[in-house]
Amino acid sequence: xxxxxxxxxxxxxxxxxxxxxxxxxxxxxxxxxxxxxxxxxxxxxxxxxxxxxxxxxxxxxxxxxxxxxxxxxxxxxxxxxxxxxxxxxxxxxxxxxxxxxxxxxxxxxxxxxxxxxxxxxxxxxxxxxxxxxxxxxxxxxxxxxxxxxxxxxxxxxxxxxxxxxxxxxxxxxxxxxxxxxxxxxxxxxxxxxxxxxxxxxxxxxxxxxxxxxxxxxxxxxxxxxxxxxxxxxxxxxxxxxxxxxxxxxxxxxxxxxxxxxxxxxxxxxxxxxxxxxxxxxxxxxxxxxxxxxxxxxxxxxxxxxxxxxxxxxxxxxxxxxxxxxxxxxxxxxxxxxxxxxxxxxxxxxxxxxxxxxxxxxxxxxxxxxxxxxxxxxxxxxxxxxxxxxxxxxxxxxxxxxxxxxxxxxxxxxxxxxxxxxxxxxxxxxxxxxxxxxxxxxxxxxxxxxxxxxxxxxxxx
Numbered sequence: 340x341x342x343x344x345x346x347x348x349x350x351x352x353x354x355x356x357x358x359x360x361x362x363x364x365x366x367x368x369x370x371x372x373x374x375x376x377x378x379x380x381x382x383x384x385x386x387x388x389x390x391x392x393x394x395x396x397x398x399x400x401x402x403x404x405x406x407x408x409x410x411x412x413x414x415x416x417x418x419x420x421x422x423x424x425x426x427x428x429x430x431x432x433x434x435x436x437x438x439x440x441x442x443x444x445x446x447x448x449x450x451x452x453x454x455x456x457x458x459x460x461x462x463x464x465x466x467x468x469x470x471x472x473x474x475x476x477x478x479x480x481x482x483x484x485x486x487x488x489x490x491x492x493x494x495x496x497x498x499x500x501x502x503x504x505x506x507x508x509x510x511x512x513x514x515x516x517x518x519x520x521x522x523x524x525x526x527x528x529x530x531x532x533x534x535x536x537x538x539x540x541x542x543x544x545x546x547x548x549x550x551x552x553x554x555x556x557x558x559x560x561x562x563x564x565x566x567x568x569x570x571x572x573x574x575x576x577x578x579x580x581x582x583x584x585x586x587x588x589x590x591x592x593x594x595x596x597x598x599x600x601x602x603x604x605x606x607x608x609x610x611x612x613x614x615x616x617x618x619x620x621x622x623x624x625x626x627x628x629x630x631x632x633x634x635x636x637x638x639x640x641x642x643x644x645x646x647x648x649x650x651x652x653x654x655x656x657x658x659x660x661x662x663x664x665x666x667x668x669x670x671x672x673x674x675x676x677x678x679x680x681x682x683x684x685x686x687x688x689x690x691x692x693x694x695x696x697x698x699x700x701x702x703x704x705x706x707x708x709x710x711x712x713x714x715x716x717x718x719x720x721x722x723x724x725x726x727x728x729x730x731x732x733x734x735x736x737x738x739x740x741x742x743x744x745x746x747x748x749x750x751x752x753x754x755x756x757x758x759x760x761x762x763x764x765x766x767x768x769x770x771x772x773x774x775x776x777x778x779x780x781x782x783x784x785x786x787x788x789x790x791x792x793x794x795x796x797x798x799x
Contacts, residue, residue, distance in 0.1 A: 474577065546767065615739055679726065709726070711723060
């Protein structure tokens with residue numbers, strides 16, 4: 340126990356005053372237990388977030404961990420303010436006490452200063468821990484999702500095209516691209532390693548024809564074209580993607596881990612308006628993003644190792660919309676899906692539109708719907724498009740807001756949506772299997788004005 344010698348010379352009123360300070364500190368322990376644990380932020384309750392984490396089949400104890408840190412932070416902040424107040428109050432005695440008492444007061448002030456420095460360090464540690472815990476939370480899962488842990492329970496929403504078995508012998512995309520001399524796999528693996536490839540001849544032509552057709556398709560629907568940077572700062576990327584992607588998907592640039600190559604153009608598009616207040620009149624804003632994407636594919640070891648369906652580097656055209664309210668965002672969600680449906684309908688590719696179960700949705704998304712194209716050689720449907728409504732999950736981290744009107748002082752977080760239009764290598768694989776005949780590969784009618792030719796013959 341620490342004794343303060345100069346207290347013995349204090350008057351009865353001063354002693355009563357210091358006793359009140361001690362009493363307030365003791366009462367704080369009881370106040371902490373009475374804090375309202377239900378609230379999490381300004382517009383939600385912890386039980387809703389716990390339920391959402393259970394729908395994702397995740398660990399709902401993260402909510403309790405966050406609330407515990409929040410309570411401790413409030414307690415430490417109170418102690419910090421209390422010590423500052425004591426320090427300020429005792430400093431006033433410096434002008435009224437004699438020299439001997441001043442020395443004693445100096446010891447007490449040094450003690451309080453040391454306590455204050457330790458509290459500041461604890462507060463910083465807890466704030467960083469709270470911030471890292473917050474990044475582990477997923478978005479609230481929408482009620483129309485399928486609540487299942489695996490993708491075995493996916494729901495087909497819509498379909499297009501015939502999937503009747505063809506009588507002619509079908510080559511898979513791996514062999515067909517080699518037969519039309521569009522890809523060099525052997526030299527690609529030698530130069531770039533596993534999943535490496537060289538596009539050549541018709542492969543290059545088809546790749547850039549798809550890109551140009553996709554960008555023209557979205558520009559007719561009033562989308563603003565953006566070609567994004569190929570890498571991002573790590574502090575921004577952490578706010579745009581979930582932490583597991585850093586080990587499974589993202590390549591770092593250099594040894595400092597300050598920059599990472601992007602895995603999708605959605606990531607830089609999300610940070611395009613970082614920290615901005617967007618005028619209400621400009622919403623919704625529609626962007627068509629184009630970039631080369633880089634992925635480790637760490638979580639897909641042994642899957643699709645042959646061909647160019649799942650590779651480390653590919654080009655992609657993305658739909659990205661920023662809008663004003665979560666209610667209106669679901670109309671735009673349907674709009675993006677409709678754009679993708681029309682796009683693949685124009686290419687005459689058979690597809691199914693499926694709702695992804697809650698256990699397989701990434702943390703940013705509230706709901707996710709995929710378009711899976713039909714691959715006749717393997718008689719399977721495989722992912723071509725992924726469409727997500729991220730509501731305000733990303734904009735809160737990136738502090739992107741809008742004002743409801745000119746008179747309003749309160750800002751509201753924007754809602755963000757994203758959807759693939761086409762990942763070129765996957766679409767090339769799907770076109771190869773659906774448009775082949777015994778002489779070679781026919782080009783879809785929609786792409787012929789971009790390729791300049793309508794047929795790629797077999798070379799062997």
